[in-house]
Amino acid sequence: MSSPRILVVDDEAHLRELLEIALVKMGLDVDSADSLSAARSHLAQNDYALILTDMRLPDGLGIELVREVTAGEKVIPIAVITAYGSADNAVMALKAGAFDYLSKPVALDQLRLMVQSALRVGKPVETPRPVADSKLRAGAGSALRLIGQSAAMQELRTQIVRLARSMAPVAITGESGSGKELAARDIHALSPRADKPFVAVNCGAIPEALMEAEFFGYRKGAFTGAADDRDGFFQAANGGTLLLDEVADLPLAMQVKLLRAIQERRVRKVGATVEEAVDVRLVSATHQNLAECVESGRFRQDLYYRLNVIELKLPPLRERLDDIGLLVAAILGRLSAFTPQAEQVTLAPAALSALCAYAFPGNVRELENILERALAFANDGVIEVADLGLKGAGQGRPVEAPDLADHYSEAALAAGAPASLEPVVAGMPAQFNGAELPSSLPDYLDDIERDVIRQALTRTHFNRTKAADLLGISFRQLRYRMQRLSIHEQD
Numbered sequence: 001m002s003s004p005r006i007l008v009v010d011d012e013a014h015l016r017e018l019l020e021i022a023l024v025k026m027g028l029d030v031d032s033a034d035s036l037s038a039a040r041s042h043l044a045q046n047d048y049a050l051i052l053t054d055m056r057l058p059d060g061l062g063i064e065l066v067r068e069v070t071a072g073e074k075v076i077p078i079a080v081i082t083a084y085g086s087a088d089n090a091v092m093a094l095k096a097g098a099f100d101y102l103s104k105p106v107a108l109d110q111l112r113l114m115v116q117s118a119l120r121v122g123k124p125v126e127t128p129r130p131v132a133d134s135k136l137r138a139g140a141g142s143a144l145r146l147i148g149q150s151a152a153m154q155e156l157r158t159q160i161v162r163l164a165r166s167m168a169p170v171a172i173t174g175e176s177g178s179g180k181e182l183a184a185r186d187i188h189a190l191s192p193r194a195d196k197p198f199v200a201v202n203c204g205a206i207p208e209a210l211m212e213a214e215f216f217g218y219r220k221g222a223f224t225g226a227a228d229d230r231d232g233f234f235q236a237a238n239g240g241t242l243l244l245d246e247v248a249d250l251p252l253a254m255q256v257k258l259l260r261a262i263q264e265r266r267v268r269k270v271g272a273t274v275e276e277a278v279d280v281r282l283v284s285a286t287h288q289n290l291a292e293c294v295e296s297g298r299f300r301q302d303l304y305y306r307l308n309v310i311e312l313k314l315p316p317l318r319e320r321l322d323d324i325g326l327l328v329a330a331i332l333g334r335l336s337a338f339t340p341q342a343e344q345v346t347l348a349p350a351a352l353s354a355l356c357a358y359a360f361p362g363n364v365r366e367l368e369n370i371l372e373r374a375l376a377f378a379n380d381g382v383i384e385v386a387d388l389g390l391k392g393a394g395q396g397r398p399v400e401a402p403d404l405a406d407h408y409s410e411a412a413l414a415a416g417a418p419a420s421l422e423p424v425v426a427g428m429p430a431q432f433n434g435a436e437l438p439s440s441l442p443d444y445l446d447d448i449e450r451d452v453i454r455q456a457l458t459r460t461h462f463n464r465t466k467a468a469d470l471l472g473i474s475f476r477q478l479r480y481r482m483q484r485l486s487i488h489e490q491d
């Protein structure tokens, strides 16, 4: 079997030779060109597994080659070599479709990592495990976990398929629950990095004092309690993808360190003297407006510029109501793993219409919660409008069955309104000894949920991660519930 062939385009003979030697040592065949025109004629005659081009060439700029190759029919990863510290060129090349970039002087360990991941681009990618019937997701990018056939979702999928091939940092924006993490997972799953780890970090959930150690790892003895060497998120995601979720929550001091790690592609463990090369594709996500955070000084412009090379916008669910039918089917299919009867449950036509008229401030996550609740209420395998618990469909606030309150509700209904919320707070089933039923069950359950969450937050000094643990829910679920119930830190 012949070795992969690489084209090196550089007018500086010594740099060309250096690259050739390094690549040949990696067992690759190398052609070299000293100008754009020489590169074009090589490309007309041969197939390449990777092109590596300098930015400044005697007859033009390397970026022209990037545009030509990207517009061509063949998928050939092309990386550019930029002058040291030239972030502008690197970002411009990535935006133009370059697979990746290397800064001068080219570090051989980084060259090796980059070539290895470029060579994986042409290889078939393992299909991610489907979440629902594969028929639901036919069409472009059908291996994706993001469900939906609306025009917006089809466009999104096409974008994901395209950008999965490159190393360019992607910034995913969209409202809470609109599928940002899922999109990041799809980018990873379709990329040549699919067989390497995908690590999702919630930047808002890490105490500031631990951040550096969590991101970059630490050496034994670096601080009290550091009993062993430990890898950080960057090392854990090596070769794969690192999702910086809620990136706007990163404190400014950490933003500086992160920028450096991105620029240098090296990290240093806390307490270590040497840096190590890391090969990580960065994806960031936020429901905040990052440009506004830059303007108000809460987010560094240089980091924003580095992370925001390609922007992927997730549409809110209310702007793609066509997808609701598919989503409902898929979510019920997924719930059937836990609730076997979910498989047979269907949605009454009026219930589907009610969902289509609903604003979904919590997007797909909220739809999941609504259906989970409705399943518990559905009779004879049919979810009716009332089972959805939607309040003021179209504009109203959603009503979600709070997990915590679920097991109180039936006994509660049977017995009447509670005299006090205290028993719930103490972790004991609420006993209804009042004479009157609540005038609105959803509001009543919301009050209980709000109170329980406030208690958990008070007990944990507003540490949301700990409060979520205490309540047996995920951090994301807690954050979603806090938003829904308007619970703020200052409460």
Ligand SMILES: Nc1ncnc2c1ncn2[C@@H]1O[C@H](COP(=O)(O)OP(=O)(O)OP(=O)(O)O)[C@@H](O)[C@H]1O
Binding pocket: 145, 146, 147, 148, 174, 175, 176, 177, 178, 179, 180, 181, 182, 183, 245, 285, 286, 287, 327, 330, 364, 365, 368, 476
């Ligand atoms: N298009 C979709 N198809 C199928 N499931 C989806 C879709 N979008 C979102 N989901 C589901 O909705 C839930 C929320 O999605 P996800 O966590 O990706 O949202 P998010 O935008 O990252 O939320 P947050 O801003 O709160 O972190 C997940 O359970 C996810 O599987």
